[in-house]
Amino acid sequence: MKARVTVTLKAGILDPQGKAIEGALKSLGIAGVASVRQGKIFDIEIEGADRAKAESALKLAAEKLLANMVIENYRVELL
Amino acid sequence: MKSAVVVFPGINREHDMARALKFVSGKEPAMVWHADRELPKGTDLVVLPGGFSYGDYLRCGAIAARAPIMDAVRAHAAKGGLVLAVCNGFQIACEAGLLPGVLMRNARLKFICREVYLRIERSDTPFTRRYNAGDVIRVPVAHGEGNYIADEETIARLEDEGRVLFRYTTPDGKLDPAFNFNGATHAIAGILSEQRNVLGLMPHPENHVDPVVGPTDGRRLFESLISTLEAA
Numbered sequence A: 001m002k003a004r005v006t007v008t009l010k011a012g013i014l015d016p017q018g019k020a021i022e023g024a025l026k027s028l029g030i031a032g033v034a035s036v037r038q039g040k041i042f043d044i045e046i047e048g049a050d051r052a053k054a055e056s057a058l059k060l061a062a063e064k065l066l067a068n069m070v071i072e073n074y075r076v077e078l079l
Numbered sequence B: 001m002k003s004a005v006v007v008f009p010g011i012n013r014e015h016d017m018a019r020a021l022k023f024v025s026g027k028e029p030a031m032v033w034h035a036d037r038e039l040p041k042g043t044d045l046v047v048l049p050g051g052f053s054y055g056d057y058l059r060c061g062a063i064a065a066r067a068p069i070m071d072a073v074r075a076h077a078a079k080g081g082l083v084l085a086v087c088n089g090f091q092i093a094c095e096a097g098l099l100p101g102v103l104m105r106n107a108r109l110k111f112i113c114r115e116v117y118l119r120i121e122r123s124d125t126p127f128t129r130r131y132n133a134g135d136v137i138r139v140p141v142a143h144g145e146g147n148y149i150a151d152e153e154t155i156a157r158l159e160d161e162g163r164v165l166f167r168y169t170t171p172d173g174k175l176d177p178a179f180n181f182n183g184a185t186h187a188i189a190g191i192l193s194e195q196r197n198v199l200g201l202m203p204h205p206e207n208h209v210d211p212v213v214g215p216t217d218g219r220r221l222f223e224s225l226i227s228t229l230e231a232a
Helices: A016-027 A051-066 B014-025 B067-080 B087-096 B153-160 B218-232
Strands: A002-009 A040-047 A072-078 B003-007 B030-033 B045-048 B082-086 B102-104 B111-120 B136-143 B145-150 B164-168 B188-192 B198-201
Touching: A002 A051, A002 B198, A016 B082, A040 A051, A051 A072, B003 B014, B003 B102, B014 B218, B045 B067, B045 B087, B082 B087, B087 B102, B087 B198, B145 B188, B164 B198
Parallel strands: B003 B030, B003 B045, B045 B082, B082 B198
Antiparallel strands: A002 A040, A002 A072, B102 B145, B111 B136, B111 B164, B164 B188, B188 B198
16 A cells, blocks of 8 residues: 655744745746745555554654654655 | 763764763773664763764654664663763754754755854753853854754743753854854754753864864863762
């Protein structure tokens, strides 16, 4: 089973990398960019077909390692 | 002082640290591999050194913080044992839950390698008893992610409880945004744990202990630890 965990910075956490990307997009002349926040995507293959089990394993993975809960949020999707 | 320096893959400041410990205390530290599960018996001080553990993959210090040895380091800290976490070690300590907050990318996105000024906020700690509160010392930094942040409540608690031990200041100890080179909240360079036995700091006091390489402002940090342990 394929899954995706998306990790993003919490609102209010300054994201200097996102700001730099935003500046670069603006300097490329790409119109309409209001702001950019950078995050991470983890594509994960889960063994077995039990969706509930997969979801709880992915939540554990996100909270124990993939995201730093001080500054980041995460979202788990089973694809 | 019986010290143990934890070695993670990708760390590169462990020899500087071992040399400083030997230079000041006269005793060679034990080098402890990250995959070990126990610290040497009778360890007084655990050091998490600087470098780039796991190439800073995922987040700085994130993977090292989950290494097998870290349970032993947490147990050592929980029973009041001293832990000194420098640079990547500070990032690891935050990720491991030994210290609150997180070290974010420097505000101007640059890796900064130079000497900075630190004001010592208090001298009644195991790490600073050989300094005076208000002393300003010169020590090197070398990091890309040293911008300390935590939620407002945590920052307020650190301040109220006097757990901010070092701040980036001007040479005469004044706060100035131009000298807070990485953008850290309240110019925080180093903090203590609740029990005040774990210190995390971004600068490298271990590089300024020997007059052969210049200033020796970091030396008293190690002397403080030795005298704390002798007094115990």
